Amino acid sequence: MRSQTEHANVCLYSCFLSQVVPKNISxxxxxxSWIEAMQEELLQFRKQEVWKLVDLPEGENAIGTRWLYKNKPDERGIVVRNKARLIAQGYTQEEGIDYEEVFAPVARLEAIRVFLAYASFMKFKGFQMDVKGSFLYGPITDDVYVRQPPGFEDPEYPHRVYKLSKALYGLHQAPRIWYETLSKHLLDHGFTRGQIDPTLFMKRENEDLLCVQVYVDDIIFGSTSPSMCKEFEEIMKSRFQMSSMGEINFFIGLQVKQSAEGIFINQSKFVEKLLKKFKMQDCQTIRTPSDVNCKIQPDPKGKSVDQTLYRSMIGSLMYLTASRPYIMYAVCVCARYQSDPKESHLVAVKRIFRYLKGKPNLGLWYPYEGNFELYSYSDSDFGGCALDRKSTTGGCQFLGPRLVSWQCKKQTNVSVSTAEAEYIAASAGCSQVLWLQNQLLDYMFNFLKTPIYIDNTAAMFITANPVQHAKTKHIEIRYHFLRDISEKGLIILIKVHTDKQLADLFTKSFLSGWFEFLIGNEIFQNGIQKKSQSGPNPNRTHIPHYV
Structure with missing residues (x-):
């Protein structure tokens, strides 16, 4: 419990910060408070020698600038900082004239979850840091001119412009320049870049390993040796100015809580924000995100609804699936009708929000106990899409009891049999398993014969049969790589009973009892940590479908 002194300090600190975000420079x-925030930003520009005031050369174009304002809250929602950022209006840049190459790698969400799963298995703390004014550290080689920041024009030379020597937020080439600057600094200090993921950097000392995962200017890291973490902090401080360091608690929208039993990942704050945004905070709750007896289908005679609202709701829910995979099937089915949504489709989307209202704190649970073996589940429905009768592929991948990756996607071809639909789904799951196998090589784990659990015997026979007979020759060649990978021993297909198929979560709807049992399968938690078993067991008995 926070003491009265701490409460008083928070109130006193809040008095010096603005709680209202301004709409414009006026x-x-x-x-x-905001004047000080803008002056702090310009002070960083001066320290980093970002620009120089010059006359605009003839024939050159000056890019406009504008201010962005944002209040930075802590995990309790209390404003702790007023942040003003000056950005360049990069949309006026022309490719080939103002910039050439702009691509910069960004970490996948699966890579973030693999990092956290590895941290839970090795039982070390994860930390995060934020580089202050990260884009300002990258030298820019092109001649780029920007106008003076609004409200802070030089009174003696109001018509002059700034020539950039460092990248500025908003420029197309800024992310690439920052990545090159950061990666060069780390490589110069003995780090190695991931073979598959260029945003993963590793450093080994004897038996210890330091892992660094980069998401633009947000960095998380951890090591089996605390001294290596201290060393990494010093390496970063020697080149960059850091604005915050500490244990991971909020990273790219994910709330991360590290306890004595494991790591809990959820997005309860985001759920609360969504319910308020779409005015669903007072709705009645429901036990499942989709109705098992009512499949969503085209409704040409239905009343149309606001497309912008519908697409905004779908986009928000898709981001929420980063820690709530069990709503993914319902969201993906609703997403198929974004071009012309009807009232019946909006009702289905609102049902998902009603479910979230009753279960706002659920998330992924990565226990410290348990093995670190890679295995996967793969499943498919058959002709489930009411639009074109295409099947839906579902799959999920585990590292011991830790769910790190999942898929729900409508297949590109119409399958003529259940075996074909399951075979194509297994091929998609195999692709994800191969990516994870290569990603985990950087963590010094070499997985061979990774089990993929499927519930269709015919699909297993097609994989094992090297003969192209009449009933399978129509399947596209790109899906037959599953057979090749199986022969090489990288994966192995294992039969699992339909009642024990965890990938069912991504291909169909369930009755409330079965659905609640699946999401309570030692994978998800409601914000309460408990000791976990070694992982989901495909051979144990589940409750029947009719519960």
Whole structure:
């Protein structure tokens, strides 16, 4: 419990910060808090020698600038910082004239979850850091000119412009320049870059390993040796100015809680924000995100609804699946009708929000106990899409009891049999398993004969049969790589009973009892940590479908 002194300090600190975000520069200049925030940003520019005031050369174009304002809250929602950022209006840049190459790698969400799963298995703490003004560290080689920041024009030379020597937020080439600057700094200090994931950097000392995962300017890291973490902090401080360091608690929208039993990942704050945004905070709750007896289908005679609202709801829910995989099937089915949504489709989307209202704190649970073996589940429905009768592929991948990856996607071809649909789904799951196998090589894990559990014997026979007979020759060649990978011993297909198929979560709807049992399968938690078993067991008995 927080003491009265701490409460008083929070209240006192909040008095010096603005709680209202200004809409434009005129409003910002009327508030001393935001004036100080803008001056702090410009001070960083001066320290980093970002630009130089010059006359605009003839024939050159000056890019406009604008201010962005944002309140930075802590995990309790209390504003702890007023952040003003000056950005360049990069949309006025022309490719081939103002910039050439702009691509910069960004970490996949699966890579973030693999990092956290590895941290839970090795039982070490994960830390995060944020580079202050990260884009300002990258030298820019092109001649780029920007106008003076609004509200802070030089009174003596109001018509001059700034020539950039460092990248500025908003420029197309800024992310690439920052990645090159950061990666060069790490490689110069003995780090190695991941063979598959270029945003993963590793450093080994004897038996200890330091892992660094980069998401633009947000960095998480951890090591089996605390001294290596200290060394990494010093390496970063020697080149960059860090604005925050500490244990991982909030990273790219994911809330991460590290306890004595494991790591809990959820997005309860985001759920609360969504319910408020779409005015669903007072709705009645429901036990499942989709109705098992009512499949969503085209409704040409139904009343149309606002496309912008519908697409906004779908996009928000898709981001929520980063820690709530069991709503993915319902969201993906609703997403198929974004071009012309009807009232019946909006009702289905609102049902997902009603479910979230009753279960706002559920998330992924990565226990410290348990093995670190890679295995996968693969499943498919047959002709489930009411639009074109295409099947849906579902799959999920585990590292011991830790769910790190999942898929739900409508297949590109119409399958003529259940065996074909299951075979194509197994091929998609195999692709994800291969990516994970290669990703885990950087963590010094070499997995061979990774088991993929499927519930269709015919699909297993097609994989084992090297003869192209009449009933399988129509299947596209790209799906037959599953057979080749199986022969090489990288994966192995294992039969699992339909009642024990965890990938069913991504291909169909369930009755409330069965659904609640699946998501309570030692994988998810409601914010309460408990000791876990070694992982989901495909051979144990589940409750029947009719419960």
């Amino acid at each position: 409003e910002a200049l009327q508030d001393n």
